[in-house]
Amino acid sequence: MAKSEIGLDIGSTAVRAAEVVSRSQGPAVVRAGQVPVPPGAVENGEVRQPELVGEAMKELWSRGKFKSKRVSLSVGNQRVVVREVSLPWLPEKELRKSLAFQVQEFIPMSVDEAVLDYDPLGEVEQEGRRLIRILLVAAQKAMINTLIAATDAAKLEPVSIDLTPFALVRAVGQADGSLDAETAGDEAVIDVGAHVTNICVHDRGVTRFVRILPSGGRDITLAVARGLGVDDDVAERLKRGEVVEGGPNPEDVRRVVMQRAGSFIDEIRSSLEFYTAQVPGAKIGRVLVTGGGSKLAGFMELLQERIPVKVDRGRVFDHATSELGLSEEELAEAEPVLAVAVGLAMGRRS
Ligand SMILES: Nc1ncnc2c1ncn2[C@@H]1O[C@H](COP(=O)(O)OP(=O)(O)OP(=O)(O)O)[C@@H](O)[C@H]1O
Ligand SMILES: [Mg+2]
Numbered sequence: 001m002a003k004s005e006i007g008l009d010i011g012s013t014a015v016r017a018a019e020v021v022s023r024s025q026g027p028a029v030v031r032a033g034q035v036p037v038p039p040g041a042v043e044n045g046e047v048r049q050p051e052l053v054g055e056a057m058k059e060l061w062s063r064g065k066f067k068s069k070r071v072s073l074s075v076g077n078q079r080v081v082v083r084e085v086s087l088p089w090l091p092e093k094e095l096r097k098s099l100a101f102q103v104q105e106f107i108p109m110s111v112d113e114a115v116l117d118y119d120p121l122g123e124v125e126q127e128g129r130r131l132i133r134i135l136l137v138a139a140q141k142a143m144i145n146t147l148i149a150a151t152d153a154a155k156l157e158p159v160s161i162d163l164t165p166f167a168l169v170r171a172v173g174q175a176d177g178s179l180d181a182e183t184a185g186d187e188a189v190i191d192v193g194a195h196v197t198n199i200c201v202h203d204r205g206v207t208r209f210v211r212i213l214p215s216g217g218r219d220i221t222l223a224v225a226r227g228l229g230v231d232d233d234v235a236e237r238l239k240r241g242e243v244v245e246g247g248p249n250p251e252d253v254r255r256v257v258m259q260r261a262g263s264f265i266d267e268i269r270s271s272l273e274f275y276t277a278q279v280p281g282a283k284i285g286r287v288l289v290t291g292g293g294s295k296l297a298g299f300m301e302l303l304q305e306r307i308p309v310k311v312d313r314g315r316v317f318d319h320a321t322s323e324l325g326l327s328e329e330e331l332a333e334a335e336p337v338l339a340v341a342v343g344l345a346m347g348r349r350s
Helices: 050-064 092-102 141-153 164-172 217-228 232-239 250-278 299-306 328-347
Strands: 004-010 014-023 026-036 070-075 080-088 114-126 129-140 157-163 186-192 197-203 206-213 284-290 310-313
Touching (some): 004 141, 004 328, 070 164, 080 206, 114 141, 164 206, 164 284, 217 250, 250 284, 250 299, 284 299
Parallel strands (some): 070 157
Antiparallel strands (some): 004 014, 014 026, 080 129, 186 197
């Protein structure tokens, strides 16, 4: 039997897993599922209550019938930073060994409290010195430990911890660079969650920029709740277009939603502009969007209005076939929220 890999995405509204098998014609998603997590158990992309998250994962495994307990995880929150930095050139082995002594000045946390990793980006010469450019990743140890405590509680075995933005690029990014003239340039992949929005700009799979914004669909819900004086759960239903008896009128809801969505989109645009301003010659050719937050009616249109390049939905099932036995509607519903889990499982394809 073909070997399978399982990606597990821990979000603030749900835990989701996808099992991917490598077939001769490409990856296939053979099992997938999600179970809601109680409010507050995961906040801002961080596990706050490992026991509760563990319970949700147990439920997910019992419902989803996943073939293994070995899982690939990811982090995407304010306690992980990604920086492109130049260091004096060293052979790979020595660079890895000495990393902790060289990078303190680049990261906003103590290296003693961080887990460090990097991807080499290439060599450069500067004033006669040989330098190596790397994409440095630093994650706070305590945050990683709480994540692992949740998988421990569910008796799952983490085999890797990646960055959520990297998993996204694997799941929906265009790897071969065959964009047409209209969309020539780098590609930005954006996952709009409830609490966090992960942004990754890449050039044919090579990461150029990562930004994790501490905002998402929940901010729109909160704007409705505050602006119209309703409870958060009612606001959530109103935001999704439900008409609530005795509630505010739909036009008022729409106005608050679109206004808040507009300023959220401006935050996204600023991040993309920051990238293009910072890197000489950089140009974004296309934007791909995933995540539950992108399901908001009118969101994609507003994004397209405010961002001067082509905006599309990221399509996981263009990159991996579905063997989930879902109808077309069910698949379209699941696709935006499965990107991270599928990308994590695809990263460990052997
Ligand atoms: N049909 C819809 N219309 C509007 N918003 C929606 C719809 N469906 C989902 N959302 C919003 O999507 C958000 C949840 O997205 P998603 O499931 O990707 O988040 P998450 O992965 O659980 O959280 P995070 O990644 O932030 O930790 C919520 O804010 C929810 O209100
Ligand atoms: Mg998410």
